[in-house]
Amino acid sequence: MSNMLEVADLGHTYGDHEAIGGLSFTVRAGELVCVVGPSGCGKSTLLRTISGLVAPSRGDVSLHGSHLAVVFQDYSRSLFPWLSVQGNVEFPLRSLPRAERRARAAEALEWVGLGGAARKRPWQLSGGMQQRVAIARALAYRPSLLLMDEPFASVDAQTRFELEDLLLRVRREHDTTVLVVTHDIDESVYLGDRILVLSGSPARLVADLEVPLPAERDQVTTRTDEAFVELRSKVARLLNVGKPTMDVEKWAAAERESLSETVSS
Amino acid sequence: MVGELVTQLTSPSFISHVVATVLALLIAIVIAVAIAVPSGLVLGSVPAVRHATRAVIEFLRPIPSVALIPLALVMLGFGPETKITLAVYAALWPILFNTIYALDELDPLLVDTARVFGTGRMGVLFLVALPSALPFVLTGIRLAATTALIVMVSVELMAGSQIGIGYFIMEARSGPGRMDQVLVGTVVAGTIGVLLNNGLERVRRRWVAW
Amino acid sequence: MTKFLQRWTVFAGLVVVWQVLGWLADDPFFPPPSKIVTAANEWWVLEPANFTGHVVPSVVRLLSGWVIAGVIGVSLGLVLGRSDRAMEYAGPLLVFLRSIPPPALVPVFLLLFKAGTSMQLATIVFGVVWPVLLNSVDGARSVDVTKVDTSAVFRIPRWQWVLGVVLPAASPKIFAGLRVSLSLSLVLMVISELVGTDNGIGSQLMQAQREFDYTRMWAGIVLLGVLGYGLNTALLAVERRALAWQPRSRDEQHA
Numbered sequence: 151m152s153n154m155l156e157v158a159d160l161g162h163t164y165g166d167h168e169a170i171g172g173l174s175f176t177v178r179a180g181e182l183v184c185v186v187g188p189s190g191c192g193k194s195t196l197l198r199t200i201s202g203l204v205a206p207s208r209g210d211v212s213l214h215g216s217h218l219a220v221v222f223q224d225y226s227r228s229l230f231p232w233l234s235v236q237g238n239v240e241f242p243l244r245s246l247p248r249a250e251r252r253a254r255a256a257e258a259l260e261w262v263g264l265g266g267a268a269r270k271r272p273w274q275l276s277g278g279m280q281q282r283v284a285i286a287r288a289l290a291y292r293p294s295l296l297l298m299d300e301p302f303a304s305v306d307a308q309t310r311f312e313l314e315d316l317l318l319r320v321r322r323e324h325d326t327t328v329l330v331v332t333h334d335i336d337e338s339v340y341l342g343d344r345i346l347v348l349s350g351s352p353a354r355l356v357a358d359l360e361v362p363l364p365a366e367r368d369q370v371t372t373r374t375d376e377a378f379v380e381l382r383s384k385v386a387r388l389l390n391v392g393k394p395t396m397d398v399e400k401w402a403a404a405e406r407e408s409l410s411e412t413v414s415s
Numbered sequence: 416m417v418g419e420l421v422t423q424l425t426s427p428s429f430i431s432h433v434v435a436t437v438l439a440l441l442i443a444i445v446i447a448v449a450i451a452v453p454s455g456l457v458l459g460s461v462p463a464v465r466h467a468t469r470a471v472i473e474f475l476r477p478i479p480s481v482a483l484i485p486l487a488l489v490m491l492g493f494g495p496e497t498k499i500t501l502a503v504y505a506a507l508w509p510i511l512f513n514t515i516y517a518l519d520e521l522d523p524l525l526v527d528t529a530r531v532f533g534t535g536r537m538g539v540l541f542l543v544a545l546p547s548a549l550p551f552v553l554t555g556i557r558l559a560a561t562t563a564l565i566v567m568v569s570v571e572l573m574a575g576s577q578i579g580i581g582y583f584i585m586e587a588r589s590g591p592g593r594m595d596q597v598l599v600g601t602v603v604a605g606t607i608g609v610l611l612n613n614g615l616e617r618v619r620r621r622w623v624a625w
Numbered sequence: 626m627t628k629f630l631q632r633w634t635v636f637a638g639l640v641v642v643w644q645v646l647g648w649l650a651d652d653p654f655f656p657p658p659s660k661i662v663t664a665a666n667e668w669w670v671l672e673p674a675n676f677t678g679h680v681v682p683s684v685v686r687l688l689s690g691w692v693i694a695g696v697i698g699v700s701l702g703l704v705l706g707r708s709d710r711a712m713e714y715a716g717p718l719l720v721f722l723r724s725i726p727p728p729a730l731v732p733v734f735l736l737l738f739k740a741g742t743s744m745q746l747a748t749i750v751f752g753v754v755w756p757v758l759l760n761s762v763d764g765a766r767s768v769d770v771t772k773v774d775t776s777a778v779f780r781i782p783r784w785q786w787v788l789g790v791v792l793p794a795a796s797p798k799i800f801a802g803l804r805v806s807l808s809l810s811l812v813l814m815v816i817s818e819l820v821g822t823d824n825g826i827g828s829q830l831m832q833a834q835r836e837f838d839y840t841r842m843w844a845g846i847v848l849l850g851v852l853g854y855g856l857n858t859a860l861l862a863v864e865r866r867a868l869a870w871q872p873r874s875r876d877e878q879h880a
Contacts, residue, residue, distance in 0.1 A: 202778075203777055203778065219778065227771035227772060228772065228774075231870055231872060241779065244782065467631050467635040469632050470633055470636040471635065473854060474854050477850060477853020478846060479811050479849065479853070480812075481812055482827070483846060486839070486843070486846060573816075573819060
């Protein structure tokens with residue numbers, strides 16, 4: 151399998167605060183990779199450098215494809231309230247002829263089960279449905295790489311499960327390469343073909359784990375699968391969950407980072 | 416220009432022009448507040464009255480006060496009544512609308528709380544609605560004050576009253592054609608506006624800190 | 626429907642009261658509405674030359690001044706609002722302009738007024754462009770970060786970024802500025818005609834004043850009221866349509 155994304159010695163520094171400290175990894179075509187790490191460890195910065203929103207201080211990001219799409223955590227602000235659901239999905243397709251644009255948007259909305267909501271305004275939909283619109287928009291763009299930044303962190307638990315299964319289904323059906331950034335260990339194991347575990351700030355790669363689960367997953371049986379439970383514990387141990395190792399210094403640094411991220415953007 | 420400014424600022428006749436304008440302005444603001452705040456409280460708290468008077472208000476509001484100058488001149492003459500009346504007319508609207516708006520924004524929970532403690536309708540109006548509306552009302556007064564000043568100076572300028580900054584400007588322009596005096600008058604009028612604006616903003620910040 | 630009735634019943638009632646009082650008082654300063662309407666009819670309807678020679682030029686001046694100011698204000702405002710470099714230069718000036726309430730410029734224009742339509746037009750444009758400009762700058766700067774990022778990620782063309790993202794995001798503020806500018810245009814139009822010209826509603830008002838014709842003066846004032854009401858209502862209708870996408874439909878707003 152060919153590589154879709156290669157990240158080599160990527161580092162980023164805000165002022166004198168090091169957010170990412172030299173990351174190297176690859177994402178193969180068709181793979182779903184989850185990046186998991188403690189809150190404020192620089193995951194968002196990583197995503198912003200990969201997507202080209204921020205130029206990294208050092209290192210290389212090379213995408214072996216034409217373009218990428220991003221699904222942001224904050225769907226309510228990522229969708230345009232003055233466009234209909236259909237208009238939002240068509241948003242990145244302006245260079246295409248109108249008929250093709252229409253067809254692609256309608257198709258993508260079908261994929262996420264929102265064929266009937268095309269004429270609505272995004273704010274008339276529930277949070278979970280809005281995030282589906284954002285996913286449909288990203289899929290309609292036919293990205294070589296789909297980046298997702300905590301995509302399901304702002305919806306309730308039930309919706310979250312639905313959206314996770316939706317993601318697994320569409321990426322299997324359309325062979326999409328996906329990189330999901332999350333702080334949720336269970337989610338990373340449930341979704342991923344591979345998990346990249348990051349350390350706290352500055353972000354460094356602690357482990358690169360294959361997920362030994364079948365492609366077909368199920369919210370009930372997969373989560374009780376022995377391999378699932380074992381891997382979850384392993385990731386949790388790597389992240390030092392449950393041990394109060396996070397000292398004041400680190401909290402302050404994490405805080406500063408999240409602050410500077412908002413400022414810099 | 417600066418020399419002329421100093422000369423004028425120490426000249427008793429110029430000072431009396433300034434005093435005349437400022438005095439008329441203060442009177443106009445007081446009258447406007449006395450009319451607009453109670454009206455705003457009534458319109459804001461009794462929806463029926465508000466709906467009923469909306470057409471009237473929406474018709475009156477867009478009439479520019481300067482359009483009333485010819486009528487006011489023939490009815491009220493060239494004395495200070497004319498400019499005060501027109502300034503009051505112009506100053507009414509911002510205060511009125513800000514008061515109504517403030518009552519719209521009133522937190523129903525505050526009213527319910529007061530009601531639970533047995534406060535009557537009038538009590539709610541004066542103990543709850545008015546204090547919580549105060550910041551908006553003060554903002555309205557600030558906007559009204561600058562608008563009133565502008566109308567006042569414009570009326571003095573166009574209608575040729577016998578005293579005031581506007582009159583000074585007009586005289587300087589039409590008589591000797593002293594452009595420096597025209598500028599001095601304009602700058603002083605502008606300064607009064609900025610002082611009023613900033614002063615009232617400071618009052619709002621200091622005394623109404625909630 | 627009941628609200629409509631409620632509104633206009635009181636309005637009509639007041640007109641009737643005015644009519645009766647006007648009859649009873651028989652005061653030349655306060656003519657009853659019937660006389661005002663008759664005067665307006667004689668003045669503008671029976672003599673169409675008065676209408677085409679005074680009312681139409683006034684409205685044309687007002688609207689063209691406002692439209693030109695709107696186009697300049699919005700396009701300049703969006704450019705300034707989205708360009709950090711431009712803001713570095715223009716920022717202090719804008720801060721200063723923001724501290725001046727829009728009508729404060731009126732006396733300055735009184736001094737500048739000269740005869741001639743083009744000069745009048747220029748003055749209206751210059752006088753009313755600031756609220757639109759300042760609000761457009763604010764609106765353009767208020768595009769939230771996630772939308773900026775989304776647009777950057779999808780690499781949309783420049784025209785789509787300006788027309789499809791920045792303009793709609795700024796439109797609520799732009800409309801607020803346009804409303805202020807519209808009422809200011811009316812004020813400046815009247816002032817310019819009171820001082821400067823021999824045609825227009827304002828100059829007709831002055832003419833009526835010279836002839837001590839109070840009824841026509843009232844007719845002129847009522848006409849200005851109707852004009853202001855009509856223009857504002859039309860703009861609100863356009864705004865309501867244009868901003869129908871807003872999650873919370875805003876009721877009438879008073880600037």
